Amino acid sequence: MDLNLSKEIVSALSEQFAEGFIKTVVNEVRTRRHRIFFDSFIEMIGKSNKQNSISQILNEISSSSELKEFFYERYREVSLSKTNDIGPLLIAILTARIFMSGRKYANSNEEKLFIAAETLTHKELVDAFNYFKNFIDNEEIYENGEKAQSAHFEVITVDIENSDRAGRGTELPENLADHLGSWSTKLHNIGLIKQTKRQFINSGFTSYKDDSSKVNARLTIDLTLQIEVVELFCEIFEISRQHEQSES
Incomplete structure (x- = not known):
């Protein structure tokens, strides 16, 4: 087999592989993480909020610029998390706790916990616990x-x-x-x-x-x-x- 490929062929094959990789692996991982985050968040606030419906709560979030910014930062952390499951789940639970307490911002210790959930591996989080x-x-x-x-x-x-x-x-x-x-x-x-x-x-x-x-x-x-x-x-x-x- 001839391994002396031209730059044009290498570039074309690389682009083809990258496109397929992004469509399958990257999107699959991203979707799984975001589903864990949003599903867990909605489940948590649903258990604790008996007075308001889920749609009312989500509308409240969508209509507040502070809450939208807060949730975007959590979304970014989920996307960059070192783990596919436990990190996004921890971020979702902590986000729900903050929201249910009536706050639009995390305190300094909560911000540090968000960073930990984003940057620690699965084993590191378990060992710390x-x-x-x-x-x-x-x-x-x-x-x-x-x-x-x-x-x-x-x-x-x-x-x-x-x-x-x-x-x-x-x-x-x-x-x-x-x-x-x-x-x-x-x-x-x-x-x-x-x-x-x-x-x-x-x-x-x-x-x-x-x-x-x-x-x-x-x-x-x-x-x-x-x-x-x-x-x-x-x-x-x-x-x-x-x-x-x-x-x-």
């Missing part, structure tokens, strides 16, 4: 954090003995993602969780003949979770799981 769920199930940590509306606890502790690296400004050899998964780095970058580093250096040190000195140090990564974010994330995720089970 499992971690947050374990946190809530830990009564001691959760109850203490609930009073202050945030929980601050150690995630990683690394001991470095006789090291010339254990000085001011030393970076931890590990990072959050190595221990918790890539979801933690993404949520940290979004601003949903906070990561801080602390260093404790022992008062004693060891001197060597070359006039160098080595110290012992304990390096720690702390993780701070906002209770509001954890509870909202878990509540939305639980609803999405129930929705998926009812659909299957």
Whole structure:
């Protein structure tokens, strides 16, 4: 078979393949995501709004420039979501919650959750939920954090003995993602969780003949979770799981 195709043939074949790919794969994925989003949104508001009909609610959205802009942003997030199902579903549930509360805008934490639903993969979203769920199930940590509306606890502790690296400004050899998964780095970058580093250096040190000195140090990564974010994330995720089970 002759693989030395002319540029014209390559261009024609490429255009033909791209056209077919867009018609089948891209449109199929896009349609599925948007159906999940709109179907789930309408289902959620239908369950909670007994006074108004669905058509009245949709007319209210269509007649408000603020709501139309709000829904367009959610539509964009669904289109760009890393997942075909759980991301659009989480966006739909959170959108319905905001709308049913009578608001036309998301607060800062809700905006961050929208970004998380758009940018995290299916596995990352599931891993984040499992971690947050374990946190809530830990009564001691959760109850203490609930009073202050945030929980601050150690995630990683690394001991470095006789090291010339254990000085001011030393970076931890590990990072959050190595221990918790890539979801933690993404949520940290979004601003949903906070990561801080602390260093404790022992008062004693060891001197060597070359006039160098080595110290012992304990390096720690702390993780701070906002209770509001954890509870909202878990509540939305639980609803999405129930929705998926009812659909299957």
